[in-house]
Amino acid sequence: MTLVAFNICNAQTSINQDRMITPLPTSIPYDKEKAMLGKQLYMDTSLSKDGKVSCNTCHDLKRYGVDNEIFSIGADGVLDEPFNSPTTFNSVFNFVQFWDGKAKNLADQAKNPFINPKEMALKDEAEVVKKVEANAKYKASFDKIYGEITMQNITDAIAEFEKTLITPNAPFDRYLNGDENAISSQAKRGWEAFKSNGCVACHQGQNIGGTMYQKIGIFEPYPNQENLGRYEITKIESDKMVFKVPSLRNVAKTAPYYHDGSIPTLDACVQFMAYYQLGRFLDQQTVDDIVAFLESLTGEFNEQF
Ligand code: HEC
Ligand code: HEC
Structure with missing residues (x-):
């Protein structure tokens, strides 16, 4: 009797865990005119102090929305410490923006980089608006879409563009949608390990993360305490x-x-996650399996325009 009850309980847990990650939608609604304007702003280096840095410098559309650097380089060659640049891809699905959640949504987030002295380093929002106004092409677009150029309208257009930076159809999403052959048996073992080791308790939802705050270093203190997060x-x-x-x-x-x-x-990253967050040491086979699972989360990016 006990055994049966235990099995039922286990089966229910695994069903619930299976539903903790869901596929990304293949598209989400957005306003094309605004998004096209937003893309121009996103790519525009003239909106920085030295004329060399755009959003795309650190969040490169050709590199899954990052620059693969430890720290990015902002205007005038300034090192953008203490945070690694997160990706802009799928960031629309995150419940808040920035590592510490200091922006509540994408438009709110987009105000920051223009005037961040380590990023685009303009003096203030007035200077951002002035630079956009100075470009005749922008003036016509803003007049048509918004009626005027304001910081709010600039960030609204960028946020609209960022809705197009989504990466559906990852092999794992195709697997979740019923294609048994979309991922390798090693990746399937990795998915099982991801659930049974408790990774899915934190990395969950359609974005496999971006739904909650958690402490880094639950079982072992994280060595770098320079920035204390939230x-x-x-x-x-x-x-x-x-x-x-x-x-x-x-x-x-x-x-x-x-x-x-x-x-x-990624290998070291998974091993450290188990150590800091779960207080356990994973054998190399399990780490390799989880890495194979994580590799199956690479989706398709189709530039819309
Ligand atoms: C010099 C590099 C640099 C530039 C330029 C830059 N960013 Fe970032 N971006 C970062 C860094 C670093 C962070 C993380 C900072 C933090 O969490 O406090 C970040 C965070 C973000 C996030 C949050 C993502 C998430 O999941 O939390 C978004 C969205 C974003 N940037 C969009 C933009 C946009 C839009 C622009 C242009 C207006 C821009 N960035 C310009 C480096 C840059
Ligand atoms: C208690 C919550 C929690 C658990 C459990 C957890 N993580 Fe994390 N994970 C986090 C947090 C928080 C971060 C960000 C830490 C930081 O940047 O300092 C993170 C970061 C990561 C990253 C790096 C992502 C990036 O872009 O930098 C990977 C990969 C990762 N986790 C995988 C895993 C795996 C695999 C497991 C299971 C072995 C796991 N996590 C378990 C909370 C958790």
Whole structure:
């Protein structure tokens, strides 16, 4: 009797866990006119202090929305510490923006880089608006779509463009949609290990992350305590070293890893996750399996225009 009950319980847990990750939609609604304008702004280096840096410098559309550097280089060659550049791909699905969640949505986020002295380094929002106004092509588009050029309208257009940066049809999504052959048997073992070891408790939902905050270093303190994450914003003791759980979509393409870019390979990243977050050591076979699973999360990016 006990055994049967145990089995039923186990089966239910695994069914529930199976549903904790869902495929990405193949598209989401967006306003094309605004998004096309947003793309021009996203690619435009003239909207930076030295005329050399755009959003695309650090969030390269040809590199899954990152630059693969530990820290990016902003205007005038300034090192953009202390955070590794996260991807802009699928960021629309994250419940908040930035590692520490300091922006509530994409439009709110997009105000920051223009005037961040380590990124595009313009003086203030007025200078951003002035630079956009100086470009006749922008003036015509803004007049037509929004009626005027304001910081709010600039960031609205960028956020609209970012809705097109989604990567559906990953092999794992095709597997979830019923194509048994979409991923290897090693990746299937990795998915099982991802669930049974508790990774899915934090990395879950359609973005396989981006749904909650968690502390880094639950079982072992994280060595780099230079930036304290959520605590820097809330000053609540229990928020020390708490960060947004990042999405694992396209994670095989977005090295290096963690908020400080300190981990160069996915293999080491998985091993450290088990150590810091779960207090366990995974054998190399399990790590390899989980890495194969993570590699099956690389989706398709179709540039819309
Ligand atoms: C010099 C490099 C650099 C430039 C230029 C830059 N960013 Fe970023 N971006 C970063 C870094 C670093 C972070 C993480 C900072 C943090 O979490 O506090 C970030 C975070 C983000 C995020 C949050 C993603 C997430 O999942 O939390 C988005 C979205 C984003 N940037 C979009 C943009 C847009 C839009 C522009 C242009 C207006 C831009 N970035 C310009 C480096 C850059
Ligand atoms: C208790 C919550 C939690 C658990 C459990 C957990 N993670 Fe994480 N994971 C996080 C957080 C938080 C971060 C971001 C840490 C940072 O950047 O400092 C992260 C980061 C990562 C990254 C790096 C992503 C990037 O873009 O930098 C990978 C890969 C990862 N986790 C995989 C796993 C795997 C595999 C497991 C299971 C062995 C796991 N995680 C278990 C919370 C968790």
